[in-house]
Amino acid sequence: MTSVLHIACSPKGDAAHSWRMASVLIAGLSDQNPGAVISTRRLDQSPPTLADAAFAAEMMPHTTAESARDAGALQESERLIEELDAAEILVISTPMHNFTVPAALKAWIDQVVRFGRTFHSTPTGKIGLLRDRPVYIVIASGGFFTGENPTQPDFLTPYLRAILATIGYKDIHFVTAEAMSRGPEALAAGEASARRQIAALLVR
Numbered sequence: 001m002t003s004v005l006h007i008a009c010s011p012k013g014d015a016a017h018s019w020r021m022a023s024v025l026i027a028g029l030s031d032q033n034p035g036a037v038i039s040t041r042r043l044d045q046s047p048p049t050l051a052d053a054a055f056a057a058e059m060m061p062h063t064t065a066e067s068a069r070d071a072g073a074l075q076e077s078e079r080l081i082e083e084l085d086a087a088e089i090l091v092i093s094t095p096m097h098n099f100t101v102p103a104a105l106k107a108w109i110d111q112v113v114r115f116g117r118t119f120h121s122t123p124t125g126k127i128g129l130l131r132d133r134p135v136y137i138v139i140a141s142g143g144f145f146t147g148e149n150p151t152q153p154d155f156l157t158p159y160l161r162a163i164l165a166t167i168g169y170k171d172i173h174f175v176t177a178e179a180m181s182r183g184p185e186a187l188a189a190g191e192a193s194a195r196r197q198i199a200a201l202l203v204r
């Protein structure tokens with residue numbers, strides 16, 4: 001049975017545009033994988049702990065799953081990594097906040113991108129330790145950040161591509177629902193575009 005993990009990052013939870021579009025995608029993935037088990041981690045309801053001094057102190061010496069389980073400040077990190085690694089397909093639904101990831105998603109990233117556990121450092125760069133798998137990232141934004149006339153910089157998609165590659169995830173697909181704050185017509189057009197992107201991904 002295929003396992004799908006949905007990391008839902010909007011503070012608006014299941015009322016979010018990104019959640020609604022991710023639900024369309026997940027329904028399609030379920031059709032393609034009958035019996036798929038869908039788990040949802042709602043960062044609005046359980047925001048990850050911010051990486052604090054204890055986390056920073058324990059992160060370097062406790063690099064294995066076994067020793068991390070004994071290190072208090074790493075137990076949440078270990079649980080989130082195990083949940084992530086158990087999924088065969090990852091779906092991240094997220095808004096764009098100030099040109100990049102919302103704070104809750106950054107906190108989740110700080111918990112799961114961990115030296116010695118999900119990546120190694122070498123003189124020539126970082127090497128991911130998790131196996132690659134399909135990752136679908138569904139983004140909602142108030143304005144436009146792709147296309148011929150983006151009205152703002154995009155630090156969201158390049159950042160997510162780079163940070164997920166650091167832990168080994170390179171099979172990454174983006175869906176964007178843009179201009180959600182530009183009135184009902186723009187919203188409908190943005191959602192229609194997102195649905196077309198999802199349909200195109202599902203026939204691959």
Ligand SMILES: Cc1cc2nc3c(=O)[nH]c(=O)nc-3n(C[C@H](O)[C@H](O)[C@H](O)COP(=O)(O)O)c2cc1C
Pocket residue numbers: 010011012015016017018019094095096097098099100140141142143144152180181
């Ligand atoms: C704190 C904050 C920062 C935002 N920054 C941006 C931004 O940089 N660019 C943008 O297009 N929209 C921005 N927005 C608007 C959201 O991206 C937009 O409302 C989006 O539809 C929210 O998605 P959601 O419904 O999935 O949460 C911001 C919203 C908030 C609350």
